[in-house]
Amino acid sequence: MIYRAIIADDEKELRTYLKNMLAETWPELEICGEAVNGREALEMVDAFAPQIAFLDIKMPGLSGLDVAKNIAGICRIVFVTAFDQYAVEAFEREAVDYLVKPVTKKRLVQTIHRLKKQLQSSPEPQAGLAEMITQLLANLQINASAEYLQWIKTQHKENVRLIPVEEVDYFQAEDKYTLVITAKEEALIKKSIKELSRELDPQKFWQIHRGTIVNVSRIEMVGRSLTGRGILKLKNRSNSLTVSRQYLHLFKQM
Amino acid sequence: MMQERYETEFIFKYWLNFKNVFVDFIIIIIINTLIALAVDAIRHDNNFLLNFVVSQSFGLAVSLMILLSLLIFRPQTWKSLLFIAFIDICLGVFVGLQICIFILQYFFHIVIDLKIHGLGLTFMTSGIILSSIIFYFFMTKLRLKYRSEMIEQEKIKHAAMEKEYLSANLKMLQAQIEPHFLFNTLSNILSLIDTQPAKGKSMLLDLTKILRTSLSRTMPEQTTLSQEISMIEAYLHIQKIRMDERLNYEIDVPDNIRQYSFPPMLLQPLVENAIKHGLEPKVEGGEIVIRATEENNILTIKVADTGLGFSDFDKAGVGIANVRKRLGLLFGEKGRLIIEENKPHGVQATIEVPINDL
Numbered sequence: 015m016i017y018r019a020i021i022a023d024d025e026k027e028l029r030t031y032l033k034n035m036l037a038e039t040w041p042e043l044e045i046c047g048e049a050v051n052g053r054e055a056l057e058m059v060d061a062f063a064p065q066i067a068f069l070d071i072k073m074p075g076l077s078g079l080d081v082a083k084n085i086a087g088i089c090r091i092v093f094v095t096a097f098d099q100y101a102v103e104a105f106e107r108e109a110v111d112y113l114v115k116p117v118t119k120k121r122l123v124q125t126i127h128r129l130k131k132q133l134q135s136s137p138e139p140q141a142g143l144a145e146m147i148t149q150l151l152a153n154l155q156i157n158a159s160a161e162y163l164q165w166i167k168t169q170h171k172e173n174v175r176l177i178p179v180e181e182v183d184y185f186q187a188e189d190k191y192t193l194v195i196t197a198k199e200e201a202l203i204k205k206s207i208k209e210l211s212r213e214l215d216p217q218k219f220w221q222i223h224r225g226t227i228v229n230v231s232r233i234e235m236v237g238r239s240l241t242g243r244g245i246l247k248l249k250n251r252s253n254s255l256t257v258s259r260q261y262l263h264l265f266k267q268m
Numbered sequence: 269m270m271q272e273r274y275e276t277e278f279i280f281k282y283w284l285n286f287k288n289v290f291v292d293f294i295i296i297i298i299i300n301t302l303i304a305l306a307v308d309a310i311r312h313d314n315n316f317l318l319n320f321v322v323s324q325s326f327g328l329a330v331s332l333m334i335l336l337s338l339l340i341f342r343p344q345t346w347k348s349l350l351f352i353a354f355i356d357i358c359l360g361v362f363v364g365l366q367i368c369i370f371i372l373q374y375f376f377h378i379v380i381d382l383k384i385h386g387l388g389l390t391f392m393t394s395g396i397i398l399s400s401i402i403f404y405f406f407m408t409k410l411r412l413k414y415r416s417e418m419i420e421q422e423k424i425k426h427a428a429m430e431k432e433y434l435s436a437n438l439k440m441l442q443a444q445i446e447p448h449f450l451f452n453t454l455s456n457i458l459s460l461i462d463t464q465p466a467k468g469k470s471m472l473l474d475l476t477k478i479l480r481t482s483l484s485r486t487m488p489e490q491t492t493l494s495q496e497i498s499m500i501e502a503y504l505h506i507q508k509i510r511m512d513e514r515l516n517y518e519i520d521v522p523d524n525i526r527q528y529s530f531p532p533m534l535l536q537p538l539v540e541n542a543i544k545h546g547l548e549p550k551v552e553g554g555e556i557v558i559r560a561t562e563e564n565n566i567l568t569i570k571v572a573d574t575g576l577g578f579s580d581f582d583k584a585g586v587g588i589a590n591v592r593k594r595l596g597l598l599f600g601e602k603g604r605l606i607i608e609e610n611k612p613h614g615v616q617a618t619i620e621v622p623i624n625d626l
Contacts, residue, residue, distance in 0.1 A: 024511070025511070026512050028455055031455065034462070053551070074550055074551045096448050096452040097450070115451055115454075116458045173609060174609035175607065176607040178592065180589065
């Protein structure tokens with residue numbers, strides 16, 4: 015039986031390289047398609063129904079892992095990656111086939127050997143592969159998530175500008191909008207204080223009032239007013255901020 | 269408590285220096301003379317010589333006693349220092365009185381009867397009051413001196429720390445060659461060796477250039493913009509081979525601007541960012557334009573891409589934050605990094621630096 019395979023990689027040279035290597039080590043294998051991105055790879059799997067897919071992980075549009083999730087039950091997958099510590103560890107753990115770029119002949123021969131054996135023993139891809147890939151994706155996503163807001167998008171004349179959150183002195187509620195105050199400028203954004211308080215890193219930004227979130231690194235001094243509320247003096251700013259009673263505990267340990 | 273000790277310690281060190289002691293004694297002699305003149309003016313008794321001898325002997329006796337006893341006892345708290353000084357002042361005034369009586373009698377044949385008009389008591393009390401005021405003046409002077417010296421030291425320490433941080437930061441940035449980029453490039457070279465050896469060779473040379481810059485530990489802190497641009501060109505050559513028709517780029521930096529010295533690793537991260545988060549993840553790819561202009565002594569370098577825009581930008585945090593931090597440390601308020609949306613799509617990063625500070 016002649017097996018068919020597709021190669022998906024956004025880099026032309028690397029597709030050629032893998033194709034030539036395969037021609038050398040597995041001449042009977044027919045490369046029925048070369049995809050330049052994830053979406054093309056999916057289309058080719060649909061169109062040619064290959065038994066094997068060599069998928070580069072980092073591709074524009076859909077990544078190799080995203081493609082794998084969709085075709086796991088349909089064909090056998092070999093991931094190809096340049097350098098990705100997390101991914102390689104995950105592959106090892108889930109016993110998924112993978113190749114590391116630059117692909118060496120020795121390693122490719124091993125992979126081919128295993129593929130041939132699997133294809134001969136059961137022509138259908140093993141049932142567990144889909145779950146394996148899902149598990150794999152879940153593992154990899156853990157490493158990628160849990161990011162706090164890094165940038166504040168503001169309108170600057172006709173342009174949209176990104177302000178890094180570290181540059182913000184404080185956020186002040188202004189009706190439905192929020193005023194972003196930095197050393198150099200002020201800008202209104204549509205995000206509410208409530209949304210911001212959820213998205214900002216709580217280690218670096220403290221809500222000190224219903225309408226105020228302050229950048230902790232900008233605090234110079236904490237004082238107390240006659241009425242028992244806190245007063246914050248920020249570095250290089252003349253105005254001071256009020257800390258309402260319910261947030262005063264934040265400063266107790268200081 | 270520690271602060272107090274440092275302050276008193278500072279006073280010892282200050283007075284252990286002969287030059288400082290000499291200057292302070294000159295000051296005391298001048299003050300004594302002024303006091304004598306003032307007393308002379310108030311009393312109209314035309315006896316300046318008498319006043320002069322009295323005030324000098326009081327003043328010098330008190331000063332010497334304070335100096336010696338402080339250097340001998342070395343009090344560590346202000347309380348003990350003031351206590352010792354007060355005893356010194358009382359004793360010093362008494363000794364000074366004896367000395368001046370002796371001098372006046374022996375050299376000028378003037379006999380003072382201390383009992384007339386309570387002269388002895390007047391001398392003693394005014395001596396103690398004036399000495400205390402002068403002592404207070406000296407202590408304040410020394411404390412102020414101590415403070416300003418501390419501030420100076422702090423400043424020096426701070427500046428040294430910042431410099432250290434800058435160079436450490438630079439080394440770290442240089443060493444940050446991405447393994448993904450490296451291995452992908454190597455794979456490309458490996459493939460090109462068989463198919464297009466000339467292209468493979470030029471790619472290898474570009475990679476060598478990047479590696480040399482990244483890995484050299486003794487890189488100068490200041491390089492020219494032209495060096496930085498040639499590094500970026502090498503980087504873009506490689507990316508062009510990798511991404512093929514998905515990447516186009518244009519570098520528009522006039523020759524006169526290329527001659528300016530320019531800190532390394534300020535521009536490179538912006539270009540890398542444009543590729544990594546703008547063009548590489550975009551299916552159609554796009555274009556990068558690097559353009560430098562100068563106006564009103566400000567050098568402006570724009571890195572504009574037509575990539576994915578802000579959507580992938582959240583991941584770009586660290587590299588951009590580093591550029592911003594370095595700009596701040598190198599140029600203060602005058603160095604700016606502005607990240608904007610590029611019309612119609614993509615990101616435009618603009619670096620502004622004062623040419624005079626380059």
